Amino acid sequence: MESASLQNIFDCAFDGISQVREAYMPQLKLREVGTITSIATGIAKVSGLPGVGFEEVLKFPGDVYGIAFNVDEDEIGVVLLGDYWQLHAGDEVERRGHVMDVPVCDALIGRVINPMGHPLDGGEAISMNRRQPIERAAPQIMDRAPVTVPLQTGIKVIDALIPIGRGQRELILGDRQTGKTAIAIDTILNQRGKNVLCVYCAIGQRASSVARVVANLHENGALEYTTVVVTEGNDSPGLQYIAPYAATSIAEYFMAQGRDVLIVYDDLTHHARAYRELSLLLRRPPGREAFPGDIFYIHSRLLERATHLREELGGGSITALPIIETEAQNISAYIPTNLISITDGQIYLSPSLFELGVLPAVDVSKSVSRVGGKAQRAIYRAVTGDLKLAYAQFEELETFARFGARLDKDTRKIIEHGRRIRACLKQPEFAPVSMPAQIAILLALTAELFDTVPIAQMTDADTAVRKAAKNIPAEVCARFETADKLADEDRKLIIEIAREALIHFQPKPESKPSSKAEPKYGSKSNSASIDKS
Incomplete structure (x- = not known):
């Protein structure tokens, strides 16, 4: 009995020592x-x-x-x-x-962050509770819905002639300093009050350029619904490479909630160069222009994530506006042709138009939207049916007119009408135009109300029509959103409003010569005296 009790005492003591060791000694884990x-x-x-x-x-x-x-x-x-x-x-x-992931939450709205999720605006740290991988498979075809809702950019030439739909991928390309970023920022500014969240991704940009963009967004109240993902030119190429993927994961988080998102990649030329730098340093085989063989795949798997989901999956959408920089107007280069084949259309900015002061410098003949026409509001299709054809005829005839050829009356009329179209499609930066104002201007163009306005006064005439568009009744503006076609009464009302606004810009009629004017070769008395002699 004594030996059994001693054994129990030893067992209890050993258990106590083991528990103390487990409580106070660190646990060893294997790690590579x-x-x-x-x-x-x-x-x-x-x-x-x-x-x-x-x-x-x-x-x-x-x-x-x-x-x-x-x-x-x-x-x-x-x-x-x-x-x-x-x-x-x-x-x-x-x-x-x-794998690499990024924090996602509603607190990202209005913040400036890097691709790792760290704040760059001096604000408080962002919650890391929920994270999503930066690389995700694109939605399947059966999960996608048709693009049927327009995304209004507030830019007249785009909304009228190159429309964009929610869920579309529209490429913006052009030479350096032709206004590519300005178009993207104007589109973001125009989403105010339209229940569209925006993500602006700066890839390898100068710090001063990024600061200017953020300041413009803040001054115009657009930062309230925008997330800015930033990598600067002096950041590592790895950060520049993951930036667009991280920004897309943030956009997908909002799309999964059934919300519409606009994402801007500014620009994918720097992204491709960063990936080429990494690939060459890692001794991957180079291909055309030293780019690796999968350069097409890194952009296609990124842009395929932009889509419009079915209603059963929430009905959210991501509209992508990738930006590409061309060199010497060469849109057939390697990276631009890759992006053109991936996206659903392109907006080409011409340096020639930019030098002429035609801003935005959109070359309508080289720009196309392969989806937006289906999503364009019926009201636009009713007022822009012949506008693009008339503008294309004008551009072709203008080339011949430069040689000093003698033009007939009909040709001169087409050229004068085309010059008014070009003048009306001009628009200053950071000044989106509302839909009623656009409809009034486009209707005035198709009705040829601007054709009698001198070219020097076209800017003031355009402004007058925009101000007069505020007098369009609210019930008529409401029909712009839903009507299948433009009613004749509404058309007459809008044209009359535009005509009254343009009265002050019509040229004054020339005064006719008086009937009492003297004959060209002297008075009647003189002629009589000549006959008698």
């Missing part, structure tokens, strides 16, 4: 640790980590993160994100066990 073998601009080569997966996040000293891009047998090629200057060969690398 690799080592940096070499480091270069924006990339690192790592040995070890036998269980790492493709695109898995790795952690480096100093809270620097990277993405496993090349998973080879002997080493791993890692794309570094953030400031990597303090890293050295021999530093330890740790697996994180997940």
Whole structure:
């Protein structure tokens, strides 16, 4: 009995010691640790980590993160994100066990962040409770709905001649400094009060340019419904590469709530160059213009995520406006042709029109919308039916008129009418035009009310019609949204309002010669005296 009681005492003591050890001693866990073998601009080569997966996040000293891009047998090629200057060969690398993701929440609206989700506007930190991978599969075809609702840009030439629908992908391309970003910002400004959230993604832009864009959004009250994702030109190429994917994941979070989102990629030329830099540093085989073979795929898998979901899935949409910079007006270059084949249309900005002061410098003949015509409001189709044809005829005839050829009356009329169309389609920056004002101007154009207005006064005449459009009755404006066609009464009313606004710009009639004027070769008395003689 005594031996049994002693055994029980020893067992209890041993259990107590084990519990104390478990409570106070740290638990040991296995983890894979690799080592940096070499480091270069924006990339690192790592040995070890036998269980790492493709695109898995790795952690480096100093809270620097990277993405496993090349998973080879002997080493791993890692794309570094953030400031990597303090890293050295021999530093330890740790697996994180997940792919790259970004925080998503409603608090992102009105904020300026980097692709990692860190605030750049000096505000409070963003909640990291919910995160989404930056790389996600695009919605399936059966989950998509047709593009039927227009996205009003507030830019007359686009809404009338190159319309965009919600869920469409419309490319904006042109040479440097032709107004590509201005069109995108004007479109964002016009979404105020239209229940459309906006995401502006700056890829490799100058800090001054980004600051100017943010200031314009703030001054015009657009930052209240916009999220700005920023990578500057001096950021690592890895951050520039993941920026559009992170911005799209944020847009998808809002789309899943059934909301309409507009996303601007400014611009994908810098994105392609950043990916080319990473690929060449990682010793991937170069192809045409030294771009890797999958350069088409990185943009197609990005833009395919922009769509309009079916009502059963919430009915949300993402409208994408990617921007591409061309060189010497070469729209048939490698990257521009890739994006043209991926998107649903393009808006081409001509430097020649820009130099002539035609702003926005949209070349209508080289621009197209493959979807928006189906989503365009019926009221626009009723008033712009012959406008694009008349403008195209004018541009063709204007070329011949420059040679000093003698023109007949009908040709001169087409040219004069085309000049009025071009003048009416001009628009200052950061000044979106409301739909009723656009309808009034377009109807006045089709009714040829501007044809008698001198070209020098076209800007003032356009402004007068826009102001007069505020007098259009509310019930008529409401029918703009829903009517299948423009009623004759509404057409007459709007044309009459425009005609009254343009009365002051009509040329004054020339005074006719008096009937009592003297004969050309002298008076009657003189002629009589000549006859008698």
